[in-house]
Amino acid sequence: MKAYEIFKSGTESPHDGLSRDRAQTLLRRHDDFPADQADTEYAIERLLDYGWLYEVEGELRITDSES
Numbered sequence: 764m765k766a767y768e769i770f771k772s773g774t775e776s777p778h779d780g781l782s783r784d785r786a787q788t789l790l791r792r793h794d795d796f797p798a799d800q801a802d803t804e805y806a807i808e809r810l811l812d813y814g815w816l817y818e819v820e821g822e823l824r825i826t827d828s829e830s
Contacts, residue, residue: 766806767815769793770825780822783807 773789774781781789787803790796796803807823810816816823 765793765795766790766803767810767825769796770810770816770823774825778824778827780819780824782822786823 769789770781770786786807787800790803790806791800796806807816811818811823815826817826818824
């Protein structure tokens with residue numbers, strides 16, 4: 764998923780948290796992603812649903828698939 768790759772490249776560590784606002788900004792500013800806010804919210808929700816992201820105390824975190 765492009766959104767997942769954008770988040771991975773936008774954080775130094777999978778354990779770094781992203782606020783939803785920061786996550787949406789990363790997606791909207793990326794050339795390969797639609798700039799619509801509804802699209803960014805949809806992408807975040809799908810990544811959460813499929814376990815690519817998880818949420819802790821209001822911050823989104825990337826699932827560490829390499830461990």
